[in-house]
Amino acid sequence: MSTTAQSLGEGQYRDEPERVFRRYVFEDPDCCSSCFRRIKSDYIRTTWGLTGHDVEPKATRAEPIRRHETEDDEIGPEGICIGVRQVDNTAIAKYPDRTVCEDCGAIAGRADPDPLSRREALRRTENLADRLHELGEPVDVDTLKHAVGHLKSLEEFASYDTEVFEAATTVCIRRARKRS
Template structure:
Protein backbone atom coordinates (compact mmCIF):
# COMPACT_ATOMS: atom_id res chain seq x y z
CA UNK A 1 0.00 0.00 0.00
CA UNK A 2 1.57 3.27 -1.02
CA UNK A 3 0.94 6.53 0.74
CA UNK A 4 0.31 9.08 -1.94
CA UNK A 5 0.30 12.78 -1.30
CA UNK A 6 -2.14 15.09 -2.90
CA UNK A 7 -0.57 18.53 -3.29
CA UNK A 8 -3.80 20.45 -3.62
CA UNK A 9 -2.75 23.34 -1.46
CA UNK A 10 0.25 25.44 -2.33
CA UNK A 11 1.08 25.65 1.38
CA UNK A 12 1.12 22.02 2.45
CA UNK A 13 0.75 18.52 1.09
CA UNK A 14 -2.38 16.65 2.16
CA UNK A 15 -2.20 12.97 2.95
CA UNK A 16 -5.56 11.53 1.85
CA UNK A 17 -5.34 8.75 4.44
CA UNK A 18 -5.07 11.33 7.27
CA UNK A 19 -7.39 14.06 5.96
CA UNK A 20 -10.50 13.03 7.91
CA UNK A 21 -8.64 12.55 11.18
CA UNK A 22 -6.62 15.75 10.94
CA UNK A 23 -9.00 18.25 9.34
CA UNK A 24 -12.39 17.04 10.61
CA UNK A 25 -12.34 14.57 13.52
CA UNK A 26 -9.60 16.24 15.59
CA UNK A 27 -10.87 19.79 15.13
CA UNK A 28 -12.29 21.20 18.39
CA UNK A 29 -14.71 23.52 16.57
CA UNK A 30 -16.34 20.67 14.61
CA UNK A 31 -19.17 18.51 15.93
CA UNK A 32 -18.33 14.81 15.65
CA UNK A 33 -22.00 13.93 15.39
CA UNK A 34 -23.06 16.02 12.38
CA UNK A 35 -19.69 17.58 11.32
CA UNK A 36 -21.05 21.13 11.29
CA UNK A 37 -19.25 24.00 13.02
CA UNK A 38 -20.00 24.30 16.73
CA UNK A 39 -20.80 27.75 17.94
CA UNK A 40 -18.02 29.37 19.92
CA UNK A 41 -20.06 30.77 22.81
CA UNK A 42 -21.34 28.68 25.68
CA UNK A 43 -24.76 28.55 27.25
CA UNK A 44 -25.78 27.20 30.57
CA UNK A 45 -28.13 24.29 30.56
CA UNK A 46 -31.10 24.92 32.86
CA UNK A 47 -31.23 21.45 34.37
CA UNK A 48 -28.83 18.58 34.70
CA UNK A 49 -30.19 15.39 33.22
CA UNK A 50 -30.54 12.67 35.86
CA UNK A 51 -27.81 14.30 37.95
CA UNK A 52 -25.28 14.60 35.15
CA UNK A 53 -23.28 17.81 34.63
CA UNK A 54 -24.20 19.04 38.11
CA UNK A 55 -21.97 19.76 41.10
CA UNK A 56 -23.98 19.57 44.34
CA UNK A 57 -23.00 21.79 47.28
CA UNK A 58 -24.74 21.41 50.65
CA UNK A 59 -24.88 24.62 52.69
CA UNK A 60 -24.93 23.35 56.27
CA UNK A 61 -22.64 22.24 59.04
CA UNK A 62 -21.52 23.18 62.51
CA UNK A 63 -19.32 25.87 63.96
CA UNK A 64 -17.33 25.55 67.17
CA UNK A 65 -18.43 27.92 69.95
CA UNK A 66 -15.82 29.28 72.41
CA UNK A 67 -16.10 31.35 75.54
CA UNK A 68 -14.20 34.58 76.29
CA UNK A 69 -11.09 32.65 77.27
CA UNK A 70 -11.05 30.65 74.03
CA UNK A 71 -12.18 27.42 75.65
CA UNK A 72 -14.56 25.27 73.53
CA UNK A 73 -18.05 25.24 74.96
CA UNK A 74 -19.81 23.34 72.20
CA UNK A 75 -21.07 23.62 68.64
CA UNK A 76 -23.92 25.37 66.86
CA UNK A 77 -25.60 24.46 63.60
CA UNK A 78 -24.85 26.87 60.82
CA UNK A 79 -26.41 27.41 57.40
CA UNK A 80 -29.40 25.60 56.09
CA UNK A 81 -30.11 22.15 54.83
CA UNK A 82 -30.72 22.03 51.13
CA UNK A 83 -28.90 21.68 47.90
CA UNK A 84 -27.26 24.32 45.75
CA UNK A 85 -26.31 23.23 42.26
CA UNK A 86 -23.77 24.58 39.85
CA UNK A 87 -24.54 23.78 36.23
CA UNK A 88 -21.47 23.63 34.07
CA UNK A 89 -21.30 25.64 30.86
CA UNK A 90 -21.64 23.31 27.89
CA UNK A 91 -21.03 23.82 24.24
CA UNK A 92 -24.01 22.65 22.24
CA UNK A 93 -24.10 22.08 18.49
CA UNK A 94 -26.74 24.35 16.97
CA UNK A 95 -27.35 21.93 14.10
CA UNK A 96 -27.88 18.59 15.89
CA UNK A 97 -27.98 19.51 19.59
CA UNK A 98 -25.04 17.30 20.53
CA UNK A 99 -23.45 18.39 23.81
CA UNK A 100 -19.76 19.20 23.33
CA UNK A 101 -19.95 17.83 19.79
CA UNK A 102 -19.31 14.26 20.89
CA UNK A 103 -19.82 11.43 18.45
CA UNK A 104 -22.82 9.19 19.16
CA UNK A 105 -22.29 5.79 20.78
CA UNK A 106 -24.64 4.01 18.42
CA UNK A 107 -23.90 3.46 14.75
CA UNK A 108 -25.63 5.61 12.19
CA UNK A 109 -27.84 4.38 9.39
CA UNK A 110 -26.55 4.38 5.83
CA UNK A 111 -28.75 7.36 4.95
CA UNK A 112 -27.61 9.36 8.01
CA UNK A 113 -23.99 8.77 7.05
CA UNK A 114 -24.48 9.77 3.43
CA UNK A 115 -26.19 12.96 4.61
CA UNK A 116 -23.14 13.78 6.76
CA UNK A 117 -20.86 13.68 3.70
CA UNK A 118 -21.75 17.24 2.66
CA UNK A 119 -20.75 18.70 6.04
CA UNK A 120 -17.48 16.71 6.00
CA UNK A 121 -16.72 18.02 2.51
CA UNK A 122 -17.50 21.57 3.67
CA UNK A 123 -15.01 21.26 6.57
CA UNK A 124 -12.29 19.93 4.26
CA UNK A 125 -12.90 22.63 1.65
CA UNK A 126 -12.67 25.29 4.37
CA UNK A 127 -9.09 24.10 4.84
CA UNK A 128 -8.42 24.30 1.10
CA UNK A 129 -8.71 20.55 0.47
CA UNK A 130 -10.62 19.62 -2.66
CA UNK A 131 -12.85 16.58 -2.48
CA UNK A 132 -15.09 14.64 -4.80
CA UNK A 133 -18.43 14.74 -3.00
CA UNK A 134 -19.83 12.10 -5.32
CA UNK A 135 -16.96 9.71 -4.57
CA UNK A 136 -17.42 10.28 -0.84
CA UNK A 137 -21.16 9.54 -0.93
CA UNK A 138 -20.68 6.44 -3.09
CA UNK A 139 -17.95 5.08 -0.82
CA UNK A 140 -20.02 5.64 2.32
CA UNK A 141 -23.03 3.95 0.72
CA UNK A 142 -20.94 0.98 -0.39
CA UNK A 143 -19.00 0.50 2.87
CA UNK A 144 -22.10 0.86 5.02
CA UNK A 145 -23.53 -2.09 3.06
CA UNK A 146 -20.44 -4.26 3.72
CA UNK A 147 -21.08 -6.55 6.72
CA UNK A 148 -17.37 -6.55 7.64
CA UNK A 149 -17.24 -2.80 8.29
CA UNK A 150 -20.82 -1.48 8.43
CA UNK A 151 -20.71 -0.92 12.22
CA UNK A 152 -17.49 1.12 12.14
CA UNK A 153 -18.72 4.58 11.23
CA UNK A 154 -15.49 6.45 11.88
CA UNK A 155 -13.47 4.04 9.75
CA UNK A 156 -16.04 4.34 6.96
CA UNK A 157 -15.74 8.14 7.05
CA UNK A 158 -11.93 7.88 7.01
CA UNK A 159 -11.94 5.62 3.95
CA UNK A 160 -14.56 7.72 2.17
CA UNK A 161 -12.58 10.93 2.72
CA UNK A 162 -9.38 9.25 1.56
CA UNK A 163 -10.99 8.25 -1.73
CA UNK A 164 -12.80 11.59 -2.10
CA UNK A 165 -9.50 13.49 -1.76
CA UNK A 166 -7.75 11.17 -4.23
CA UNK A 167 -10.60 11.45 -6.77
CA UNK A 168 -10.73 15.25 -6.50
CA UNK A 169 -7.30 15.45 -8.11
CA UNK A 170 -8.56 13.50 -11.15
CA UNK A 171 -11.55 15.71 -11.91
Protein backbone atom coordinates in the same frame (compact mmCIF):
# COMPACT_ATOMS: atom_id res chain seq x y z
CA MET B 1 18.89 14.26 -1.49
CA SER B 2 17.33 16.83 -3.75
CA THR B 3 14.13 18.78 -3.40
CA THR B 4 12.19 20.42 -6.16
CA ALA B 5 10.25 23.63 -5.97
CA GLN B 6 6.57 23.28 -6.73
CA SER B 7 4.45 25.70 -8.65
CA LEU B 8 1.37 27.14 -6.95
CA GLY B 9 -0.97 24.64 -8.58
CA GLU B 10 0.96 21.53 -7.59
CA GLY B 11 1.11 19.79 -4.22
CA GLN B 12 -0.15 22.67 -2.10
CA TYR B 13 -2.33 20.37 0.00
CA ARG B 14 -2.27 20.30 3.78
CA ASP B 15 -1.39 16.65 4.28
CA GLU B 16 -1.45 13.13 2.91
CA PRO B 17 -4.98 11.98 1.98
CA GLU B 18 -4.97 9.35 4.77
CA ARG B 19 -4.46 12.01 7.45
CA VAL B 20 -6.83 14.76 6.32
CA PHE B 21 -10.05 13.41 7.85
CA ARG B 22 -8.75 12.75 11.37
CA ARG B 23 -6.40 15.70 11.62
CA TYR B 24 -8.47 18.47 10.04
CA VAL B 25 -12.09 17.35 10.47
CA PHE B 26 -12.63 14.71 13.17
CA GLU B 27 -10.12 16.09 15.71
CA ASP B 28 -10.75 19.77 14.91
CA PRO B 29 -12.24 21.40 18.05
CA ASP B 30 -14.15 23.87 15.86
CA CYS B 31 -15.92 21.06 14.02
CA CYS B 32 -18.51 18.64 15.39
CA SER B 33 -17.09 15.11 15.26
CA SER B 34 -20.58 13.69 15.01
CA CYS B 35 -22.11 15.60 12.08
CA PHE B 36 -19.05 17.53 10.77
CA ARG B 37 -20.72 20.91 11.06
CA ARG B 38 -18.86 24.01 12.27
CA ILE B 39 -19.73 24.53 15.93
CA LYS B 40 -17.49 27.36 17.05
CA SER B 41 -18.72 29.88 14.50
CA ASP B 42 -22.40 29.02 15.07
CA TYR B 43 -22.85 27.64 18.54
CA ILE B 44 -25.25 27.66 21.45
CA ARG B 45 -23.91 28.29 24.92
CA THR B 46 -25.83 26.40 27.58
CA THR B 47 -25.37 26.54 31.33
CA TRP B 48 -25.39 23.22 33.18
CA GLY B 49 -28.41 22.66 35.34
CA LEU B 50 -30.45 25.31 33.52
CA THR B 51 -33.25 22.89 32.62
CA GLY B 52 -32.66 20.34 35.36
CA HIS B 53 -30.23 18.21 33.36
CA ASP B 54 -26.56 17.72 34.11
CA VAL B 55 -26.91 19.15 37.62
CA GLU B 56 -23.79 18.56 39.65
CA PRO B 57 -24.29 15.86 42.28
CA LYS B 58 -23.58 18.29 45.12
CA ALA B 59 -26.45 20.67 44.34
CA THR B 60 -27.77 19.87 47.82
CA ARG B 61 -25.86 19.10 50.97
CA ALA B 62 -26.64 17.67 54.37
CA GLU B 63 -26.63 20.07 57.30
CA PRO B 64 -26.67 18.71 60.86
CA ILE B 65 -29.57 19.52 63.16
CA ARG B 66 -28.18 20.14 66.64
CA ARG B 67 -29.74 20.30 70.08
CA HIS B 68 -28.04 22.60 72.48
CA GLU B 69 -27.81 21.56 76.09
CA THR B 70 -26.95 23.83 78.95
CA GLU B 71 -23.75 25.82 78.83
CA ASP B 72 -22.24 23.63 81.54
CA ASP B 73 -22.19 20.52 79.30
CA GLU B 74 -18.89 19.55 77.74
CA ILE B 75 -20.46 18.93 74.34
CA GLY B 76 -19.12 22.14 72.84
CA PRO B 77 -20.73 25.09 71.08
CA GLU B 78 -22.26 22.95 68.33
CA GLY B 79 -24.43 20.80 70.56
CA ILE B 80 -25.59 17.21 70.08
CA CYS B 81 -26.37 16.10 66.51
CA ILE B 82 -29.93 14.78 66.45
CA GLY B 83 -30.37 14.48 62.67
CA VAL B 84 -29.66 16.01 59.28
CA ARG B 85 -31.62 18.03 56.75
CA GLN B 86 -30.98 18.71 53.06
CA VAL B 87 -30.00 22.29 52.28
CA ASP B 88 -29.93 23.83 48.80
CA ASN B 89 -26.31 24.26 47.75
CA THR B 90 -26.87 25.71 44.27
CA ALA B 91 -25.75 29.16 45.37
CA ILE B 92 -22.18 27.86 45.60
CA ALA B 93 -22.36 25.17 42.89
CA LYS B 94 -20.46 26.00 39.71
CA TYR B 95 -22.07 25.40 36.34
CA PRO B 96 -19.51 25.78 33.53
CA ASP B 97 -20.55 26.75 30.00
CA ARG B 98 -20.45 24.14 27.26
CA THR B 99 -20.90 24.04 23.50
CA VAL B 100 -23.75 22.11 21.94
CA CYS B 101 -23.94 21.40 18.21
CA GLU B 102 -27.07 22.99 16.72
CA ASP B 103 -27.37 20.36 14.01
CA CYS B 104 -27.12 17.06 15.90
CA GLY B 105 -27.11 18.11 19.58
CA ALA B 106 -23.69 16.58 20.33
CA ILE B 107 -22.26 17.90 23.59
CA ALA B 108 -18.93 19.65 22.93
CA GLY B 109 -19.11 18.33 19.37
CA ARG B 110 -18.14 14.80 20.38
CA ALA B 111 -19.18 11.88 18.20
CA ASP B 112 -21.75 9.48 19.61
CA PRO B 113 -20.28 6.01 20.27
CA ASP B 114 -23.38 4.33 18.83
CA PRO B 115 -23.09 3.56 15.11
CA LEU B 116 -25.05 5.65 12.64
CA SER B 117 -27.57 4.18 10.28
CA ARG B 118 -26.61 4.21 6.61
CA ARG B 119 -29.18 6.95 5.96
CA GLU B 120 -27.84 9.15 8.77
CA ALA B 121 -24.24 8.65 7.61
CA LEU B 122 -25.24 9.71 4.10
CA ARG B 123 -26.88 12.87 5.47
CA ARG B 124 -23.62 13.84 7.17
CA THR B 125 -21.52 13.57 4.02
CA GLU B 126 -22.65 17.01 2.80
CA ASN B 127 -21.26 18.64 5.96
CA LEU B 128 -18.09 16.59 5.57
CA ALA B 129 -17.74 17.75 1.95
CA ASP B 130 -18.19 21.38 3.12
CA ARG B 131 -15.36 20.95 5.67
CA LEU B 132 -13.12 19.41 2.99
CA HIS B 133 -13.86 22.28 0.58
CA GLU B 134 -12.90 24.74 3.36
CA LEU B 135 -9.55 22.94 3.52
CA GLY B 136 -9.06 23.32 -0.21
CA GLU B 137 -9.76 19.67 -1.00
CA PRO B 138 -12.03 19.63 -4.06
CA VAL B 139 -13.97 16.43 -3.40
CA ASP B 140 -17.13 15.50 -5.27
CA VAL B 141 -20.12 15.19 -2.91
CA ASP B 142 -21.73 12.42 -4.96
CA THR B 143 -18.52 10.36 -4.95
CA LEU B 144 -18.19 10.86 -1.19
CA LYS B 145 -21.82 9.79 -0.64
CA HIS B 146 -21.33 6.74 -2.82
CA ALA B 147 -18.19 5.69 -0.91
CA VAL B 148 -19.81 6.20 2.52
CA GLY B 149 -22.99 4.39 1.42
CA HIS B 150 -21.02 1.47 0.03
CA LEU B 151 -18.89 1.05 3.16
CA LYS B 152 -21.89 1.40 5.51
CA SER B 153 -23.72 -1.31 3.55
CA LEU B 154 -20.89 -3.81 4.17
CA GLU B 155 -21.56 -5.77 7.35
CA GLU B 156 -17.93 -5.79 8.49
CA PHE B 157 -17.70 -1.95 8.35
CA ALA B 158 -21.26 -0.90 9.22
CA SER B 159 -20.53 -0.15 12.88
CA TYR B 160 -17.21 1.64 12.32
CA ASP B 161 -18.41 5.15 11.46
CA THR B 162 -15.14 7.01 11.97
CA GLU B 163 -13.24 4.52 9.86
CA VAL B 164 -15.92 4.60 7.15
CA PHE B 165 -15.75 8.40 6.89
CA GLU B 166 -11.97 8.31 7.01
CA ALA B 167 -11.68 5.72 4.22
CA ALA B 168 -14.29 7.46 2.04
CA THR B 169 -12.53 10.80 2.52
CA THR B 170 -9.15 9.30 1.63
CA VAL B 171 -10.48 7.73 -1.58
CA CYS B 172 -12.27 10.92 -2.64
CA ILE B 173 -9.29 13.16 -1.93
CA ARG B 174 -6.99 10.88 -3.93
CA ARG B 175 -9.38 10.91 -6.89
CA ALA B 176 -9.84 14.67 -6.74
CA ARG B 177 -6.10 15.32 -6.53
CA LYS B 178 -5.42 13.08 -9.54
CA ARG B 179 -7.95 15.04 -11.62
CA SER B 180 -6.50 18.45 -10.74
